[in-house]
Amino acid sequence: MRAKYVLSEVVTGLWRNVTMTIAMMITMAVSLTMLGASMLVYKQVDRMQSFFYGKVEVSIFLKTDVTEAQRTSLQSDLKGDPLVQNVIYESRDTAWQRFKTQFKDAPDLVNATKPDSLPESFRVKLKNPEKFQAIYNKYNNRDGISEIVDQRKLLAKIFGIFNSMQNVALIVSIIQGVAALLLVANMIQIAAYSKRREVAVMKLVGASNWFIQAPFVLEAVFAGLVGAVLAFAALFVAKTFFLEGALKSLQTVFPPIPTGDVLLMLPILAGIGAAVNAIAGWITLRFYVRV
Amino acid sequence: MIQLEQVTKTYPKASRPSLDDVSVSIDKGDFVFFIGPSGSGKSTIIKLLLHEITPNSGKVYVNERDVTTMRSWKIPTFRRSIGCVFQDFRLLPNRTAYENVAFALEVIGKSKGVARRVVPEVLELVGLGGKEHRYPHELSGGEQQRVAVARAFVNRPLILLADEPTGNLDPDTSIEIMRLLDRINRTGTTVVMVTHDSNIVNQMRRRVVEIESGRIVRDQPRGVYG
Numbered sequence: 001m002r003a004k005y006v007l008s009e010v011v012t013g014l015w016r017n018v019t020m021t022i023a024m025m026i027t028m029a030v031s032l033t034m035l036g037a038s039m040l041v042y043k044q045v046d047r048m049q050s051f052f053y054g055k056v057e058v059s060i061f062l063k064t065d066v067t068e069a070q071r072t073s074l075q076s077d078l079k080g081d082p083l084v085q086n087v088i089y090e091s092r093d094t095a096w097q098r099f100k101t102q103f104k105d106a107p108d109l110v111n112a113t114k115p116d117s118l119p120e121s122f123r124v125k126l127k128n129p130e131k132f133q134a135i136y137n138k139y140n141n142r143d144g145i146s147e148i149v150d151q152r153k154l155l156a157k158i159f160g161i162f163n164s165m166q167n168v169a170l171i172v173s174i175i176q177g178v179a180a181l182l183l184v185a186n187m188i189q190i191a192a193y194s195k196r197r198e199v200a201v202m203k204l205v206g207a208s209n210w211f212i213q214a215p216f217v218l219e220a221v222f223a224g225l226v227g228a229v230l231a232f233a234a235l236f237v238a239k240t241f242f243l244e245g246a247l248k249s250l251q252t253v254f255p256p257i258p259t260g261d262v263l264l265m266l267p268i269l270a271g272i273g274a275a276v277n278a279i280a281g282w283i284t285l286r287f288y289v290r291v
Numbered sequence: 292m293i294q295l296e297q298v299t300k301t302y303p304k305a306s307r308p309s310l311d312d313v314s315v316s317i318d319k320g321d322f323v324f325f326i327g328p329s330g331s332g333k334s335t336i337i338k339l340l341l342h343e344i345t346p347n348s349g350k351v352y353v354n355e356r357d358v359t360t361m362r363s364w365k366i367p368t369f370r371r372s373i374g375c376v377f378q379d380f381r382l383l384p385n386r387t388a389y390e391n392v393a394f395a396l397e398v399i400g401k402s403k404g405v406a407r408r409v410v411p412e413v414l415e416l417v418g419l420g421g422k423e424h425r426y427p428h429e430l431s432g433g434e435q436q437r438v439a440v441a442r443a444f445v446n447r448p449l450i451l452l453a454d455e456p457t458g459n460l461d462p463d464t465s466i467e468i469m470r471l472l473d474r475i476n477r478t479g480t481t482v483v484m485v486t487h488d489s490n491i492v493n494q495m496r497r498r499v500v501e502i503e504s505g506r507i508v509r510d511q512p513r514g515v516y517g
């Protein structure tokens with residue numbers, strides 16, 4: 001009986017301010033889409049980082065005039081170095097072979113490159129990839145070394161782009177979230193005003209506070225849930241038709257987002273949308289409207 | 292049943308107290324008129340009894356409970372033992388007489404079945420049999436006030452508070468509402484009524500408490516308006 005009463009109040013409440021309700025749902029949807037996108041990017045970047053960073057190495061390129069003695073002493077020092085996990089020597093010849101296969105789609109480039117223009121190098125895998133600076137300091141002054149390169153630096157640039165994408169999404173979601181909160185407060189104020197007579201009578205005859213407040217809070221929660229469902233739909237569409245459709249070619253750098261991740265966004269966004277709106281609604285009622 | 296002990300109430304921003312060291316005690320089943328000039332503090336007493344406001348000092352007991360220290364979440368249940376009628380009826384315009392009374396039951400969790408049983412009964416009691424399905428704008432002022440009385444009484448409260456219930460009614464209608472309150476009082480309900488109507492007070496010859504500038508100046512068992 002009580003549940004039925006509360007539900008019918010929610011429905012009439014939503015319907016009475018239908019334009020407000022729609023504005024509320026759209027704002028909520030945009031905010032949650034951005035939040036969801038930012039969470040997905042975050043997870044994705046995390047996944048890519050652990051994947052790529054597991055593979056990256058430090059390349060120590062040798063000068064063309066490196067002597068045999070310099071090379072062997074460097075190799076044995078690297079092998080005995082506690083920071084180093086393993087060392088692979090790459091001769092000019094192997095470097096050339098690798099270069100050829102890597103750029104087999106660009107024969108002009110391969111033809112323009114002389115086999116002996118590629119330097120020989122040591123591919124050094126560190127026990128802790130963060131320790132590049134220590135390796136660099138240790139070996140930089142050695143004779144016969146032309147350059148020490150940290151591949152992480154290259155990746156860091158790419159991840160930097162992802163991170164800023166994620167930050168933009170997060171900022172937009174926060175701004176939209178604030179707008180959504182203001183709309184919740186506004187919606188509840190309007191609802192409370194249009195029901196002020198009922199509320200006054202309910203207080204007079206001793207209706208419990210939750211019974212008076214529940215319909216208002218549930219209106220906001222419902223709007224939040226609809227917003228979450230819309231946001232989920234937007235993310236799903238973006239994944240299937242955008243990332244895996246129009247932007248399919250990007251997938252070599254940006255591996256596909258697992259469907260499971262996107263599906264997981266539904267309960268997460270619904271939870272956030274409902275909880276945030278419930279709290280905002282309750283605070284409005286408790287401290288502002290004083291229903 | 293109702294007891295005010297040295298109650299002082301000064302509204303925020305007010306320069307002088309609206310109630311100044313007021314003590315009064317009302318027994319179960321009493322019928323009491325509160326009279327006095329405009330602004331003397333009569334409605335303030337009603338608000339204190341309903342716990343709409345709290346006193347600055349002194350104690351307010353209603354139904355043996357200390358209202359001044361009552362936790363806010365207990366107020367709704369507390370109010371269910373009090374019925375309340377006002378000068379402006381406070382009916383819901385988009386609900387019929389029946390629905391207005393049933394609303395008071397519904398929102399405290401009573402079932403529709405209970406409403407179907409007791410609402411016609413109480414509407415009959417206030418003399419509105421046959422007009423259950425009229426909307427407030429289809430009822431006269433006196434009839435609207437009867438609906439309000441029915442709503443206040445439908446929970447069988449121990450106390451009925453009435454703040455100028457006849458203030459908007461003509462003398463004849465006022466007498467009818469008065470008879471109704473009298474009948475409710477005879478069922479054992481304590482009735483506290485604020486009024487400016489000397490006619491009614493003189494006819495009823497009940498206990499009269501007169502207030503002036505927030506102080507009790509007269510408390511007479513079978514009083515007149517004076």
Ligand SMILES: Nc1ncnc2c1ncn2[C@@H]1O[C@H](COP(=O)(O)OP(=O)(O)OP(=O)(O)O)[C@@H](O)[C@H]1O
Pocket residue numbers: 302303305309327328329330331332333334335336
């Ligand atoms: N919310 C309020 N804030 C400040 N002062 C108030 C407030 N309510 C009432 N007052 C003041 O308290 C005093 C008593 O008010 P109250 O409403 O109790 O008078 P009353 O006896 O019911 O008058 P009336 O017969 O005109 O209804 C008045 O001086 C009034 O101005």
Ligand SMILES: [Mg+2]
Pocket residue numbers: 333334335454
């Ligand atoms: Mg008054």
